[in-house]
Amino acid sequence: MVLVNAVRDYINRILQDISGMKILILDSATVSIVSVAYSQSELLQKEVFLVEFVDSISMSKEPMSHLKAVYFLRPTSENIQLMRRQLAKPRFGEYHLFFSNMLKDTQLHILADSDEHEIVRQVQEFFADFVALDPFHFTLNIASNQMYMLPAVVDPSSLLHFCERVVDGIAALFLALKRRPIIRYSRTSDISKRIAQEAAKLMYQQESGLFDFRRTEVTPLLLVIDRRDDPVTPLLNQWTYQAMVHELIGIQDNKVDLRNTGKFPKDQQEVVLSSEQDAFFKANMYENFGDIGMNIKRMVDDFQQIAKSNQNIQTVDDMAKFVDNYPQYRKMHGNVSKHVTLVTEMSKIVEERKLMLVSEVEQELACNGGQGAAFEAVTNLLNNDSVSDIDRLRLVMLYALRYEKESPVQLMQLFNKLASRSPKYKPGLVQFLLKQAGVDKRTGDLYGNRDLLNIARNMARGLKGVENVYTQHQPLLFHIMESITKGRLRDVDYPFVGNHFQQGRLQEVVIFIVGGTTYEESRAVALQNTTNSGIRFILGGSAVLNSKRFLKDLEEAQRIARTTTGLV
Amino acid sequence: MATRNRTILFRKYRDALKSVRIPAGGGSLPSPSSSSSGGGPVIELSTTSLLHPNRAYTPLSTEDPGTSSRGAVTVGLPPAWVDVSEEIAANVQRVRAKMAELAKAHAKALMPSFGDGKEDQRRIESLTQEITDLLRKSEKKLQRLSQGGPSEDSNVRKNVQRSLATDLQSLSVELRKKQSTYLKRLQQQKEGPDGVDLEMNLNGSHSRQFEDDFDDLGFNEHQMARLKKSEAFTAEREREIQQVVESVNELAQIMKDLSVLVIDQGTIVDRIDYNIQNVAASVEEGLKQLQKAERTQKQGGMVMCATVLVIMCFIMLVLLILKTILHI
Numbered sequence: 043m044v045l046v047n048a049v050r051d052y053i054n055r056i057l058q059d060i061s062g063m064k065i066l067i068l069d070s071a072t073v074s075i076v077s078v079a080y081s082q083s084e085l086l087q088k089e090v091f092l093v094e095f096v097d098s099i100s101m102s103k104e105p106m107s108h109l110k111a112v113y114f115l116r117p118t119s120e121n122i123q124l125m126r127r128q129l130a131k132p133r134f135g136e137y138h139l140f141f142s143n144m145l146k147d148t149q150l151h152i153l154a155d156s157d158e159h160e161i162v163r164q165v166q167e168f169f170a171d172f173v174a175l176d177p178f179h180f181t182l183n184i185a186s187n188q189m190y191m192l193p194a195v196v197d198p199s200s201l202l203h204f205c206e207r208v209v210d211g212i213a214a215l216f217l218a219l220k221r222r223p224i225i226r227y228s229r230t231s232d233i234s235k236r237i238a239q240e241a242a243k244l245m246y247q248q249e250s251g252l253f254d255f256r257r258t259e260v261t262p263l264l265l266v267i268d269r270r271d272d273p274v275t276p277l278l279n280q281w282t283y284q285a286m287v288h289e290l291i292g293i294q295d296n297k298v299d300l301r302n303t304g305k306f307p308k309d310q311q312e313v314v315l316s317s318e319q320d321a322f323f324k325a326n327m328y329e330n331f332g333d334i335g336m337n338i339k340r341m342v343d344d345f346q347q348i349a350k351s352n353q354n355i356q357t358v359d360d361m362a363k364f365v366d367n368y369p370q371y372r373k374m375h376g377n378v379s380k381h382v383t384l385v386t387e388m389s390k391i392v393e394e395r396k397l398m399l400v401s402e403v404e405q406e407l408a409c410n411g412g413q414g415a416a417f418e419a420v421t422n423l424l425n426n427d428s429v430s431d432i433d434r435l436r437l438v439m440l441y442a443l444r445y446e447k448e449s450p451v452q453l454m455q456l457f458n459k460l461a462s463r464s465p466k467y468k469p470g471l472v473q474f475l476l477k478q479a480g481v482d483k484r485t486g487d488l489y490g491n492r493d494l495l496n497i498a499r500n501m502a503r504g505l506k507g508v509e510n511v512y513t514q515h516q517p518l519l520f521h522i523m524e525s526i527t528k529g530r531l532r533d534v535d536y537p538f539v540g541n542h543f544q545q546g547r548l549q550e551v552v553i554f555i556v557g558g559t560t561y562e563e564s565r566a567v568a569l570q571n572t573t574n575s576g577i578r579f580i581l582g583g584s585a586v587l588n589s590k591r592f593l594k595d596l597e598e599a600q601r602i603a604r605t606t607t608g609l610v
Numbered sequence: 611m612a613t614r615n616r617t618i619l620f621r622k623y624r625d626a627l628k629s630v631r632i633p634a635g636g637g638s639l640p641s642p643s644s645s646s647s648g649g650g651p652v653i654e655l656s657t658t659s660l661l662h663p664n665r666a667y668t669p670l671s672t673e674d675p676g677t678s679s680r681g682a683v684t685v686g687l688p689p690a691w692v693d694v695s696e697e698i699a700a701n702v703q704r705v706r707a708k709m710a711e712l713a714k715a716h717a718k719a720l721m722p723s724f725g726d727g728k729e730d731q732r733r734i735e736s737l738t739q740e741i742t743d744l745l746r747k748s749e750k751k752l753q754r755l756s757q758g759g760p761s762e763d764s765n766v767r768k769n770v771q772r773s774l775a776t777d778l779q780s781l782s783v784e785l786r787k788k789q790s791t792y793l794k795r796l797q798q799q800k801e802g803p804d805g806v807d808l809e810m811n812l813n814g815s816h817s818r819q820f821e822d823d824f825d826d827l828g829f830n831e832h833q834m835a836r837l838k839k840s841e842a843f844t845a846e847r848e849r850e851i852q853q854v855v856e857s858v859n860e861l862a863q864i865m866k867d868l869s870v871l872v873i874d875q876g877t878i879v880d881r882i883d884y885n886i887q888n889v890a891a892s893v894e895e896g897l898k899q900l901q902k903a904e905r906t907q908k909q910g911g912m913v914m915c916a917t918v919l920v921i922m923c924f925i926m927l928v929l930l931i932l933k934t935i936l937h938i
Binding site: 048051052055063065068073074076077080081082083085086087089090091092093094095106108109144145150151153154155157158160162163164165166167168169217218220252255295297309312313314316319320361365366369372373376377 | 611612613614615616617619620621623624626627628631688689692763765766769770772773776783786787790862873874875876877878879880881882883884885886
């Protein structure tokens with residue numbers, strides 16, 4: 043609840059002091075921030091009767107001076123320019139400006155200059171600059187996410203833009219939580235080091251007044267790590283509800299868009315999957331596919347009972363009861379149809395792409411040993427015609443990440459087979475991935491085969507057998523969280539920034555993955571938080587990845603790298 | 611939850627920049643800023659142009675000088691529908707107050723009393739009637755709210771409508787719940803004495819069977835009296851139930867009409883980003899439709915047909931004239 047409540051509090055405070063009819067004006071980033079935390083009906087209760095984009099075409103229409111304008115924008119230069127124009131030709135009675143992050147002095151000057159009519163009543167900074175998807179999971183929805191993979195020389199201005207956005211988002215999170223953390227980062231990753239150092243500079247030097255909170259408890263830890271330390275998790279197919287929906291269909295800001303995946307009735311084309319508003323989803327979002335099927339069947343049966351009892355209406359009493367319960371009935375009906383549609387759609391996709399077969403091999407590649415068997419399994423699937431191109435690519439990538447150094451001949455064979463089977467995906471992409479996230483580049487022990495203790499643990503697990511073949515993978519994040527809980531996060535792998543040091547026990551940890559998080563990892567964090575380890579974990583990233591998005595970022599980065607080296 | 615207020619710094623900058631700006635624009639504005647009507651600025655413009663003969667071009671806008679001194683964009687008069695929405699909001703407040711009174715009246719009527727309770731009944735009836743009337747009137751006004759007007763305003767109006775509809779619906783639901791609990795408790799209470807009566811009747815009929823042969827007349831009379839009393843009770847209870855049922859039906863009708871307007875929570879329609887995109891999309895759609903309509907009208911097959919026919923008519927007319935001329 044922590045993150046969503048923080049954003050809700052901010053929005054409540056924005057709206058409560060302004061009386062009368064209001065119009066709320068957002069930009070494309072803040073609309074995501076507000077939509078996941080606040081609903082339209084709540085806005086209507088607060089007398090906000092219109093919501094518009096700051097750059098929409100209808101902004102030049104007639105004046106509505108009986109409305110008070112509340113702007114909630116990110117402090118970017120584009121927004122400031124748009125504000126200039128709108129302040130010069132005001133449409134509304136009063137203007138209240140709220141920015142989701144710190145304004146630079148020049149920007150404040152520009153605004154003051156353009157306010158010739160003196161209609162601006164207040165200018166405030168309310169630090170809700172992150173999208174709070176789940177109670178302990180946030181994202182920054184950065185479009186140019188692929189920049190983290192490229193060295194600074196390739197495109198310094200875009201990388202700077204990326205880093206600034208990340209640092210701003212992290213700063214806003216800590217201001218919303220009213221904490222100032224000590225910072226650690228992943229040793230082998232230049233970008234996480236850069237972000238960690240810039241965040242430290244911002245919080246301890248540049249704006250130290252703003253971050254100077256009372257030290258009531260132990261200071262929290264901010265751990266900045268790189269996606270490339272664990273490239274396996276975004277490539278895997280998922281079998282728990284929320285992660286599976288995102289992997290097979292795609293969730294954006296807690297909304298699922300079904301328009302491209304088939305014909306659906308109008309009210310099921312776009313659906314909302316939010317743990318706050320949907321009790322069934324909240325109970326089932328981390329359950330695996332088999333259990334979900336059973337729970338949905340139970341829900342459908344319950345619903346059918348109610349529907350049947352609604353149909354024999356005989357007395358006036360029954361009629362009255364029916365009309366009383368109608369809103370509930372309608373809501374339940376909508377909810378049941380939504381989940382049934384989603385699960386049906388996903389079953390269809392699993393069937394088409396033979397994902398059970400593919401996923402079994404993926405999990406083997408990710409978790410267990412046996413290079414020979416792995417090679418055979420991958421070759422068989424590559425030869426299988428019903429496996430789609432993207433799945434073939436993923437299999438080869440997973441194999442390459444694991445058996446990079448063993449038997450390069452067989453690896454080449456796989457590359458050739460991939461190239462012949464799926465001309466769309468060049469094997470160069472796999473090699474690019476290895477260059478980015480190969481075993482030399484990674485911090486931490488992704489496969490648990492560097493440390494003797496880990497090898498022993500793996501062997502024990504292999505002997506014991508595993509409950510569910512499809513969900514046996516644990517992301518690297520899980521092991522990192524375990525180490526933090528036990529206080530054994532190695533300084534060598536995750537050094538402190540500057541002269542920070544850890545005093546006392548930790549109670550709050552924010553982990554930021556540069557390059558994006560996955561829903562599998564957010565599930566691990568949520569489950570970790572339910573154990574009473576005394577530490578609360580919060581997870582955030584520059585985007586929320588599924589295999590499609592991760593591959594797209596890789597392709598984009600490869601293309602940019604190639605064009606710039608071509609120029610040079 | 612940390613925030614930072616930049617208003618003071620902003621005002622400081624604004625004042626500083628204002629004092630930099632005004633001397634450049636001509637410092638001859640001693641007029642009180644309240645004169646933002648049409649006549650004032652025109653006169654001032656001419657004085658400025660006289661005072662600054664070097665200025666070749668003086669823009670002739672009616673809002674220029676006065677605005678920089680004080681917020682001259684006064685809050686204009688809101689459109690007419692805002693009054694309607696305010697009336698409805700006032701009605702909602704009145705309904706809330708009356709519901710509180712109704713709750714008290716219900717409680718009083720349910721308490722055992724020595725009197726007949728007819729006054730309480732009448733008061734309850736009148737209150738319920740008033741509330742239902744207010745709700746119905748508000749609902750009718752609400753329907754009127756959505757008609758007519760320019761497109762820019764219509765989204766605001768639609769949202770105002772939605773919020774008022776939600777309020778009205780929740781009030782109707784509350785009223786019905788109150789009524790049904792009152793009714794239930796009323797039935798229970800009335801059944802109390804009737805239940806006893808029933809029992810006695812049973813006993814009476816039981817003993818009647820035994821003593822039927824002996825005391826026919828006596829028991830019949832006693833029984834008739836009791837029968838009449840229970841009939842009266844039943845009739846009255848039925849009447850009350852009938853009234854409540856009527857108001858329940860009215861409310862059901864209102865709720866049905868309102869439920870189309872109210873947003874279902876937790877669905878896609880309740881998402882701000884969905885609504886904001888629909889606004890943009892519908893305006894664009896509207897534009898596209900207008901353009902398409904214009905194009906089809908111009909290309910109008912109809913227009914072409916009509917022109918062709920007219921030409922044919924003319925040709926035929928000419929041929930006819932020629933024929934008559936040739937014949938003569």
